[in-house]
Amino acid sequence: MELYHYLLPLPSGYFGVSSVLYDLGGLVVVYGPAGGAWHINIEDEPRWYRNKATVLGAGLLEMDVILGKDPAFVERIATVANDLKRCFVAIVGTPVSSIIGVDLKGLAKAVEKRVGVPVLCINTTGAETYLEGAERAFLALAKTFMQPPTQKIQKGINILGAIHLDMGNPSHLKPLFSLIQEAGWEVVSCWSMGSRVEEIKRAACASLNLVIGRSGLKLAAFMYENYGIPYIIGLPVGEKMGKELVQLLAGKQTTLSKKEGKKKAVIIGEPVIGYSLKRCLQAEFGLKAQVISILPFDALFAENKGCIGSLLERDEGDVYTTSEAEIAALINQPEINLIVADPCYERLIKGHKHFIPLPHTAMSARFYWEMDYEYIGRVGGEYLKKQLEVVR
Amino acid sequence: MLIEKARIKIGDLKEKKDFPFAPLEAIGPNLSGWGVVETSLLLPQSVCLMVGPLACLRHSAFMAHARKFYDRFYMLPLEEVDIVMGKHIPKVKAAMAEIIKKESPKILLLSGTCCDHILGTEYKEAIKEIKEEFGVEVIYLVMAPLTIGLKPSPFEMAYTALYAYLKDKRTREDKKAINILGTFLPLEEESELYSLLKQAGCERIYQIPTCREIEDLNEMASASLNIVVHPLGRILAEKMKKEMGINYVFVPTSYDFEEVERNYKRMEEEFNVNFDLASLKKQAKEKIETASELIKDKKVTVGCSINGSCFELAMALVRYGAKLKAIFARGPIKSFEWEYIKWLQVHSPETYVYNISHPYLGEDLRVFDEIEIAFGVDAGIYCTQAVNIPLSRYQAQRYGYENIIWLFEEIEKNLANPVSNYDWIYKHNLLI
Numbered sequence: 141m142e143l144y145h146y147l148l149p150l151p152s153g154y155f156g157v158s159s160v161l162y163d164l165g166g167l168v169v170v171y172g173p174a175g176g177a178w179h180i181n182i183e184d185e186p187r188w189y190r191n192k193a194t195v196l197g198a199g200l201l202e203m204d205v206i207l208g209k210d211p212a213f214v215e216r217i218a219t220v221a222n223d224l225k226r227c228f229v230a231i232v233g234t235p236v237s238s239i240i241g242v243d244l245k246g247l248a249k250a251v252e253k254r255v256g257v258p259v260l261c262i263n264t265t266g267a268e269t270y271l272e273g274a275e276r277a278f279l280a281l282a283k284t285f286m287q288p289p290t291q292k293i294q295k296g297i298n299i300l301g302a303i304h305l306d307m308g309n310p311s312h313l314k315p316l317f318s319l320i321q322e323a324g325w326e327v328v329s330c331w332s333m334g335s336r337v338e339e340i341k342r343a344a345c346a347s348l349n350l351v352i353g354r355s356g357l358k359l360a361a362f363m364y365e366n367y368g369i370p371y372i373i374g375l376p377v378g379e380k381m382g383k384e385l386v387q388l389l390a391g392k393q394t395t396l397s398k399k400e401g402k403k404k405a406v407i408i409g410e411p412v413i414g415y416s417l418k419r420c421l422q423a424e425f426g427l428k429a430q431v432i433s434i435l436p437f438d439a440l441f442a443e444n445k446g447c448i449g450s451l452l453e454r455d456e457g458d459v460y461t462t463s464e465a466e467i468a469a470l471i472n473q474p475e476i477n478l479i480v481a482d483p484c485y486e487r488l489i490k491g492h493k494h495f496i497p498l499p500h501t502a503m504s505a506r507f508y509w510e511m512d513y514e515y516i517g518r519v520g521g522e523y524l525k526k527q528l529e530v531v532r
Numbered sequence: 533m534l535i536e537k538a539r540i541k542i543g544d545l546k547e548k549k550d551f552p553f554a555p556l557e558a559i560g561p562n563l564s565g566w567g568v569v570e571t572s573l574l575l576p577q578s579v580c581l582m583v584g585p586l587a588c589l590r591h592s593a594f595m596a597h598a599r600k601f602y603d604r605f606y607m608l609p610l611e612e613v614d615i616v617m618g619k620h621i622p623k624v625k626a627a628m629a630e631i632i633k634k635e636s637p638k639i640l641l642l643s644g645t646c647c648d649h650i651l652g653t654e655y656k657e658a659i660k661e662i663k664e665e666f667g668v669e670v671i672y673l674v675m676a677p678l679t680i681g682l683k684p685s686p687f688e689m690a691y692t693a694l695y696a697y698l699k700d701k702r703t704r705e706d707k708k709a710i711n712i713l714g715t716f717l718p719l720e721e722e723s724e725l726y727s728l729l730k731q732a733g734c735e736r737i738y739q740i741p742t743c744r745e746i747e748d749l750n751e752m753a754s755a756s757l758n759i760v761v762h763p764l765g766r767i768l769a770e771k772m773k774k775e776m777g778i779n780y781v782f783v784p785t786s787y788d789f790e791e792v793e794r795n796y797k798r799m800e801e802e803f804n805v806n807f808d809l810a811s812l813k814k815q816a817k818e819k820i821e822t823a824s825e826l827i828k829d830k831k832v833t834v835g836c837s838i839n840g841s842c843f844e845l846a847m848a849l850v851r852y853g854a855k856l857k858a859i860f861a862r863g864p865i866k867s868f869e870w871e872y873i874k875w876l877q878v879h880s881p882e883t884y885v886y887n888i889s890h891p892y893l894g895e896d897l898r899v900f901d902e903i904e905i906a907f908g909v910d911a912g913i914y915c916t917q918a919v920n921i922p923l924s925r926y927q928a929q930r931y932g933y934e935n936i937i938w939l940f941e942e943i944e945k946n947l948a949n950p951v952s953n954y955d956w957i958y959k960h961n962l963l964i
Binding site: 142143144145146147148149150151152153154155169172173174175176177178179181182183184186189190191192193196197198199200201202205216217219220223224234235236238239240265266267268269484504505506507509510 | 534537554555556557558559584585586587588589590591593594597598602605606607608609610611612615616627630631645646647649650651676677678679680889891892893894895897913916954957958963964
């Protein structure tokens with residue numbers, strides 16, 4: 141029985157789509173009752189505040205569903221898209237559109253005939269995880285906008301898998317950009333926090349991709365297959381991993397010496413971030429760590445064509461689960477001393493455990509959006525060090 | 533200008549169809565209604581199980597965490613295919629049983645979503661079996677935004693869910709007992725309305741949020757009158773009148789002096805008494821005299837997230853001397869609000885009425901730069917230069933002349949120490 145009580149259910153597919161597309165200057169129409177878009181804007185998407193309309197609800201009502209008034213909604217979507225002059229329109233599915241069997245592809249085609257911009261159809265149902273929605277949105281973006289490279293940028297890099305549901309406030313990515321630039325590389329595009337469609341269009345000019353989130357993996361494979369761009373997986377946390385990434389960017393394989401103490405930590409969250417934190421905890425602080433990933437992670441360790449380096453290493457004890465009961469059981473094992481996770485998970489702890497808060501928007505929505513924390517680069521390492529000093 | 537499509541001058545707002553149509557929906561969860569789960573959990577000794585797709589559950593989970601009632605709230609994610617095939621019912625039944633064993637509630641609220649609403653899922657049998665097995669009251673309700681704008685709305689349906697519980701509990705009439713319907717935060721025992729009702733001989737006054745035990749709730753079925761202070765309670769009051777023979781009086785929370793007077797007049801007629809209002813009126817008048825200077829000739833707007841009717845507050849503010857520039861409303865306009873609109877058409881015809889959910893509203897916020905005070909968190913989003921005064925139902929519940937005094941106290945407090953609209957939304961969680 142997968143009951144949720146202390147945790148929030150993860151965002152579903154269309155939240156993931158919205159997270160990918162939000163910064164790109166398009167219009168995302170959530171094809172369902174009004175609530176679908178409201179939830180995203182008010183709860184999961186702080187970028188909404190006092191900004192122009194980006195994620196809108198179709199506002200389906202009971203009779204619209206019963207009578208199937210799709211043609212009327214085609215006109216409405218086209219009217220708004222034309223009036224607002226956005227650079228693309230995306231139509232995404234919801235539980236309601238899924239249950240009544242709306243032909244979203246047909247709807248998207250009909251809208252496309254009425255607007256002068258591309259229309260993306262992303263057929264989510266509201267029951268899949270945000271990962272699936274984000275992956276589909278990334279691929280739809282790539283297929284729609286990416287152009288063959290006019291000229292390769294030798295030290296040009298794309299950052300893939302950067303969605304706010306995993307990365308949080310865009311400011312957290314600054315240390316990564318600095319590290320890449322200090323290593324002499326140019327960020328061609330970031331999929332998709334902070335980039336515009338123009339940058340997405342020229343992403344094929346890059347010579348390397350860096351996958352920093354699980355949601356970017358399929359996109360990395362797509363870019364390798366279609367444009368021959370190889371990729372590296374991982375996020376540098378702390379100074380040592382920063383140096384390691386610089387080595388990987390230079391085409392050199394590295395191994396990081398790890399100290400392992402007796403204390404055992406658990407990290408809960410997105411797997412690329414989770415495994416990167418694990419590596420940092422082991423290398424810099426001598427802590428054994430187990431990853432509890434709330435997204436499937438096998439694909440990160442599979443034989444991936446085009447993957448030329450990774451900062452991630454799996455262990456047998458690492459698990460993928462979204463079950464509240466299972467997570468509670470895992471973190472309450474007696475040998476676990478330390479938990480690094482979103483503050484919501486603290487409610488599952490019985491007795492005393494050391495806890496390092498690391499907000500994950502996909503869990504706690506906007507509750508900790510402005511919390512003072514870091515997890516990337518030198519400042520990420522410093523945050524962990526400071527927190528560890530408190531708990532020791 | 534695109535904004536023209538999102539607004540109409542109140543002088544031209546003659547009937548329902550004149551209200552600006554939003555082709556797509558931009559914002560809205562703050563609007564007019566209350567959270568479905570939150571409302572249903574006003575019932576004492578209750579826990580709620582919501583069942584549905586992940587996407588639908590997350591919203592309610594967010595609210596549960598923001599308002600800290602998650603200890604009484606459970607969620608069971610379901611696959612669409614299971615819902616369509618009806619395969620989810622055994623899972624839902626098992627989840628109900630598990631929660632009842634763990635929490636021992638007196639009432640279990642089972643909440644479905646739009647999916648159940650569309651498909652007409654029949655939980656009756658499962659509910660009956662659970663009731664028989666555990667002796668727990670189970671009330672089914674549905675959180676279906678598909679029905680927003682319809683009658684009853686999802687919020688009204690949630691509030692009216694209480695009827696399912698009360699309908700069989702009326703065994704007698706307690707002439708000294710009355711119910712106040714439509715409060716979220718409760719009116720306090722020391723409040724003005726309580727003291728007036730006691731003057732009128734009401735010895736027992738019940739509000740859903742003050743019921744601590746299920747036995748208190750049972751007593752609501754014996755009341756002799758329902759006083760409805762928010763439109764949300766009206767359908768429940770209608771049902772209780774029709775099916776249980778309990779009369780009701782609709783006297784919505786007001787900010788205007790004359791409206792307050794009128795509401796009390798209605799109550800006096802109902803109880804056949806004369807309230808002693810002299811000192812209350814005096815205090816309110818004194819407050820208006822001293823504090824209305826603060827808003828005199830100030831350019832103001834009113835949003836529909838305030839506790840009460842945005843049109844009624846707008847009318848009150850004009851009467852208190854403010855320059856009313858805009859009202860942010862959401863359709864459909866309620867029947868009792870047309871009276872206020874008609875008054876405003878005469879006394880403030882240049883005021884614009886905006887459809888708060890219109891997607892063009894955020895395109896150029898400079899339109900609202902002249903606004904000095906914005907009432908309602910939703911109005912505050914657009915009026916970036918204004919002092920924002922929420923008057924939210926999550927802050928306090930006042931009634932009568934006390935509500936007028938509260939209005940001016942909030943004006944004084946917020947003008948002296950403004951809180952940003954961002955903080956009202958993101959730190960105080962007044963917009964969900």
